[in-house]
Amino acid sequence: MKNIMKHLFLFVSAVTFMVACTDLVDEALDAESFERPSEAGESGDVAGALQGTYNQLNAFSDQAGVYALQEHPSDEMMGPTRGTDWSDFGIWRQLHLHSWDPSHEFVFTAWNILNTGQLRATQVIESSGATEAQRAEASFLRAYFIYNIVDLYGQVPIRLDIDDSEEIPTVISRSEATDKILSDLDYAIERLPRLATSNTGRATYEAAHFLRAKVYLNKAVFTAQNPEGPYTFESADMQEVISSVNEIRNSALSLSESYWDNFVPTNRTESREIIFARRNEPGNAVASVQNRYKMTLHYNQVPGSGGGWNGFTTVADFYNKWNDDADERRGKALPGFTDRHGLRVGFLQGQQFNAQGQPLTDRGGNPLIFTAEASLLYSNERAGIRVIKYPPDPDNLNDGLIGTDYVFFRYADAWLMQAEAYFRSNNVSEALGMVNGLRVARGAAPLTTLTEDLLLDERGFELYWEGWRRNDQIRFGKFLEAWQNKPASSPHVVLFPIPQRAMDTNPNFVQNAGY
Structure with a gap:
């Protein structure tokens, strides 16, 4: 901390x-x-x-x-x-x-x-x-x-x-x-220029089309008479989203073989999805991802890296949306990582362990059990479910400057933007097919129907802690609602x-x- x-x-x-x-x-x-x-x-x-x-x-x-x-x-x-x-x-x-x-x-x-x-x-x-x-x-x-x-x-x-x-x-x-x-x-x-086979860290044709799709997807929000809505999603704008994403889909990009290939220290070569990112090198991370795990991990986790800062957690209401244990995005033991430093990726709930499988304790000797209950004002060291999106590099724990590229734009986001554009154009069957294609690739069971709430949930499952959630919640009309430790909000805060x-x-x- x-x-x-x-x-x-x-x-x-x-x-x-x-x-x-x-x-x-x-x-x-x-x-x-x-x-x-x-x-x-x-x-x-x-x-x-x-x-x-x-x-x-x-x-x-x-x-x-x-x-x-x-x-x-x-x-x-x-x-x-x-x-x-x-x-x-x-x-x-x-x-x-x-x-x-x-x-x-x-x-x-x-x-x-x-x-x-x-x-x-x-x-x-x-x-x-x-x-x-x-x-x-x-x-x-x-x-x-x-x-x-x-x-x-x-x-x-x-x-x-x-x-x-x-x-x-x-x-x-x-x-x-x-x-x-x-x-x-x-x-x-x-x-x-067109995107190269791996992340160059520079602007490309595909990156520009990604941002163009993002703008058209949110154009109803950005041009609404009242910032809080209601929003009218024009068919012409949705067609522009579909068109720009098609330009991305016509490239060499595709969904990665494993979801976690996008976030490991070798993501530059392992991921098939990186459209735009900052390039980091071991020992010279200009946009280091270490904050993403240190800001959430307990002090006694990840030995050799100075531990975590024991800060941020996910919100129980968000975590409880997950209902498919087979969905690898929810969390898993990651070979080459969990067996070497004890950390799983995804959501960390319950008893935490070191690399030898021994239970960890907090600084007071209590079992390090992460719980869903957490208070904004009076939480102990163990309160709150933690999140690991970028796993620490077991070969580079001492200085924290790991060589993982920091991702801004990903192919899966473009995929979901196109699905949303189809959905808002009343082509629900096409949108459902795209959402299910992503879910199956991540190990989750396909959906039988698609609603706005399910579509927003899917964006959350795929993109959590990547910096898009506020934007998504506003577009879907959910940002002002109450959730854990927060009452309903005034419309002006959009x-x-x-x-x-x-x-x-x-x-x-x-x-x-x-x-």
Whole structure:
């Protein structure tokens, strides 16, 4: 468990080091004075500026910032306070309870990460020395950063004169920003290369089509008169989803032989599904996946790696949706991993064991039994079902910098997006066939019928803890419901507030309703 203030300091320091550009200090993005990276247009260092834009993605692998906003408010994740551990001035509880406000630290952190990314991408696009290929990559990256801003905040600040650091950015609406994303993606798709046989960590034709499908799938949400809905899913938009996913299905991608091939340290070569990811190398993980297991594991698990931080759990309501023990996504002993460090993958419930099969204890000598019951305020070390999506590498436990690639876009998600588009186009039989094709590949029994609730459940089974759940719950109209330790929410929380520090420095913003 890391003290939150120490954690935030390290996070900001790490991002600053990784991008080697503008400091993320206590100012809102709109007030900062950005310079063109290395004066790329004049000096020709566009490649370095483009790499800096890619490096901005590294912050997504942290458990705070963007990831925290996408997962903690959903029904997949919860951050219990354990004694004095993980209290952190209530910052995690507020996310779970949907009680954040414009001063919430992660609301500001994510805002700066995303807006810094979209600004750097724009600097590359507008650099006089950029090639068409570099502009295509930067257009994809800008589309992805703006997509996340649109999803989380609904308003996007745009600097019309990129060279004027004193300019107060104009602010475009959610609908206008959606059109801008699609325009960037259309430009990128015409110019990006096809996906190679393994993850290159660069923008590709298939990655752009994946994001295009994601935008059209959510277009009803992004253009609704009220952010909380109701949403009208147009047939033409669903056809665009189907069309873009067909471009992905016509590539060399397919469902992986094993679900866990997508998340093991050798996922770059084992997975058949990676569309877009950050490449990590052993000992040089720029977007390390270690947070994904350390943030949930108990202190006494994974010897040699400094143990876990004993933090986050899944939500019992989400875990209880699973009803098929044969579904490998729920969890299993993973050969080459469980037999070497004792950890299963998936959901960890009940007594935990070491590599020798001996039962583990907590720091007080109590059996380390993970339970579904967990309190936001008063939990012990054992409360809460834990989740392992990326297993630790038994060959690299000492420094935690394992070489697992950090996945953003996966083929199975594209598959389910197309199934949803068929479903919303009233082609339920086609959607059911696709869902069952995925379920059978994962070892689960096929469904006999398909409803909206079952379709959302399937997305949860396949994509849990990958950063999509909040987005999915909003689109399916489930985000405001009550679940473990959370009452029903006010409709305004489907959008986060514009950070107060951004409001204070840009008069063009109008605070989102409810804040």
